Each structure stands twice: as C-alpha cells, then as structure tokens.
Amino acid sequence: MATLIGGIAVSHVPAIGRAIADHRQDEPYWKPFFDGFGPAHDWLDRMKPDVVVVLYNDHGLNFFLDKMPTFAIGAAPSYANADEGWGLPVHAPFAGAPDLSWHLIEHLVGEEFDLTTCQEMLVDHAFGVPMELLWPGRAPPPAVPVCINTVQHPLPSARRCFRLGQALGRAIEAWPVDQRVAVIATGGLSHQLDGARAGFINKSFDQLCLDKLVSDPEALTGYSTRELVELSGSQGVEVLMWIAMSGAMTGRRRRVHTHYHIPISNTAAGLLVIENETARATVPA
Numbered sequence: 001m002a003t004l005i006g007g008i009a010v011s012h013v014p015a016i017g018r019a020i021a022d023h024r025q026d027e028p029y030w031k032p033f034f035d036g037f038g039p040a041h042d043w044l045d046r047m048k049p050d051v052v053v054v055l056y057n058d059h060g061l062n063f064f065l066d067k068m069p070t071f072a073i074g075a076a077p078s079y080a081n082a083d084e085g086w087g088l089p090v091h092a093p094f095a096g097a098p099d100l101s102w103h104l105i106e107h108l109v110g111e112e113f114d115l116t117t118c119q120e121m122l123v124d125h126a127f128g129v130p131m132e133l134l135w136p137g138r139a140p141p142p143a144v145p146v147c148i149n150t151v152q153h154p155l156p157s158a159r160r161c162f163r164l165g166q167a168l169g170r171a172i173e174a175w176p177v178d179q180r181v182a183v184i185a186t187g188g189l190s191h192q193l194d195g196a197r198a199g200f201i202n203k204s205f206d207q208l209c210l211d212k213l214v215s216d217p218e219a220l221t222g223y224s225t226r227e228l229v230e231l232s233g234s235q236g237v238e239v240l241m242w243i244a245m246s247g248a249m250t251g252r253r254r255r256v257h258t259h260y261h262i263p264i265s266n267t268a269a270g271l272l273v274i275e276n277e278t279a280r281a282t283v284p285a
C-alpha cells in the first residue's frame with residue numbers, strides 16, 4: 001500500500017519565479033524568503049516522496065471564467081506549462097502519474113466528489129513556482145495536479161475543501177502500490193491584488209491559520225467564504241488549498257517547519273511542512 005508521508009503548503013507568487021530565473025536569491029529583498037526553505041528541502045531529502053499530489057488554483061491558463069470546474073484533476077502523462085501573462089520563462093513539461101490519477105478519480109468519485117477529469121491540462125505559475133521552490137534546479141517527482149476554484153465565485157466552502165482533503169488522504173492510502181506520496185498545497189497566505197483593499201495583508205489571521213492547520217484544522221472549516229475574503233483578502237482565499245492539504249493527513253499532524261515572510265510582491269508568503277505521523281516508522285534508511 002502507498003504511504004502518505006505528509007504535506008507542504010507554500011505560496012505561489014509569480015515574482016518568485018522571476019527571482020529564480022534571474023538568480024536573485026541572495027539579494028536583500030529575497031534572501032530572508034529563500035532562506036526559509038532549507039528545512040523543507042531537508043525533509044523532502046529524508047522522506048523521499050516518489051510522487052506528489054499538488055492542490056492549486058488555475059488563474060485563467062487552463063480554465064477561464066466561461067468554464068470553471070469547482071474541482072478538477074489531471075490524468076495525463078505530462079503537464080505543459082505556458083505563460084498566462086506574467087512573462088515568466090516557460091517551464092519544461094512536468095511528469096504526470098496517470099496510474100495514481102485514475103486511482104484517485106475512481107476513489108473520489110466513489111466518495112461522491114465528482115471532479116472534472118482532465119486528460120490534457122496546462123499548469124500555471126501556481127503549479128510551477130512551488131515545484132521550483134521545493135526542488136530547486138532538479139526535476140520534481142511525478143505529480144497529480146488537483147485544481148480548486150478560488151477564482152470565480154461561488155467558491156467551495158472551507159468545510160468542503162477540508163472534506164475533499166480527507167477523501168484524498170483515504171484514497172492515497174488505499175492505493176495498492178508501494179509508493180511514498182506527499183500532498184503539496186499552493187497559494188496564500190493573505191493577499192488582495194485589486195480593488196480598494198489592494199495590498200491587504202492580515203498577519204494575525206495568517207498566524208492563526210498556521211497554528212490551526214496543525215493543531216485543529218477543523219476550526220478553520222467554520223469560516224464562510226465571505227469571512228475568508230474579509231480576513232485573508234480576495235486572493236488570500238487560496239488558503240482553501242492549505243485547508244484541503246491538512247485534511248488529507250490521516251494520522252496525527254506533526255509540525256516540521258513553518259516560515260512566514262511579509263511581503264513578497266503583494267502577498268504574505270508562507271511555508272508549512274507537516275508530517276503525517278503514521279509515516280514516521282517508514283522513513284527510508
């Protein structure tokens with residue numbers, strides 16, 4: 001059976017992709033942000049995921065406002081990247097894991113989560129930038145992308161996203177293949193890119209989320225979408241992916257690492273690494 005080793009949640013700001021492309025990691029603006037990633041790299045080196053499930057939101061590259069699935073999942077052998085308008089260098093295609101995709105689709109639809117199945121799917125900065133942050137200069141493991149609509153209202157509720165995560169965790173552990181799986185969530189934390197509150201950041205709410213995502217994630221499922229927009233900003237609702245990731249943990253959650261840096265571009269940049277305690281005994285020698 002597959003082992004669910006844990007999860008990582010990380011922001012996906014396009015400016016990070018530009019800084020990586022321009023090798024600016026050691027400049028004063030960027031160094032405190034990039035320095036936060038060491039413990040995440042160490043954890044990935046130790047836990048050795050064979051495959052990752054990536055919870056993210058598409059920003060108008062693969063899905064546009066005319067056709068917007070609430071939840072979608074990739075089932076392709078590879079995923080091409082393209083520039084959705086930020087001018088970032090286009091990433092080489094990312095390897096998919098179609099066997100795991102089809103297992104997850106069967107299991108999730110069986111649990112009444114009816115995701116849109118995509119046998120072709122472009123992935124945007126919200127997929128590519130976190131892959132570059134977590135596996136700098138090397139190929140990430142094969143991935144199954146899972147899209148959650150945080151762009152066009154109505155959005156799925158925090159509770160629904162948490163339950164999707166729970167079903168995903170059960171599905172991963174029911175995969176009858178000896179593989180180590182990590183769940184990656186991208187987006188957040190608080191930010192608002194437009195309107196009267198452009199530049200809005202809410203450090204105290206972000207800190208509350210970083211605490212509760214490990215200690216009591218169900219507490220976050222009580223917020224309505226309107227409350228989440230108020231508290232985290234109209235794009236800060238990307239915290240829904242973080243809530244789904246936490247929901248996927250099947251054992252006790254152990255905090256491995258937290259990093260928080262304000263601001264990167266307009267965003268409170270967060271990083272959270274959680275170990276799924278049931279995987280502890282399985283760490284490779």
Ligand code: DHB
Nearest residue numbers: 012013014264265266267
């Ligand atoms: C920014 C943040 C995002 O989450 C995003 O998708 C695009 C831009 C920003 O802060 O610039």
Ligand code: FE
Nearest residue numbers: 012126187238
């Ligand atoms: Fe975003």
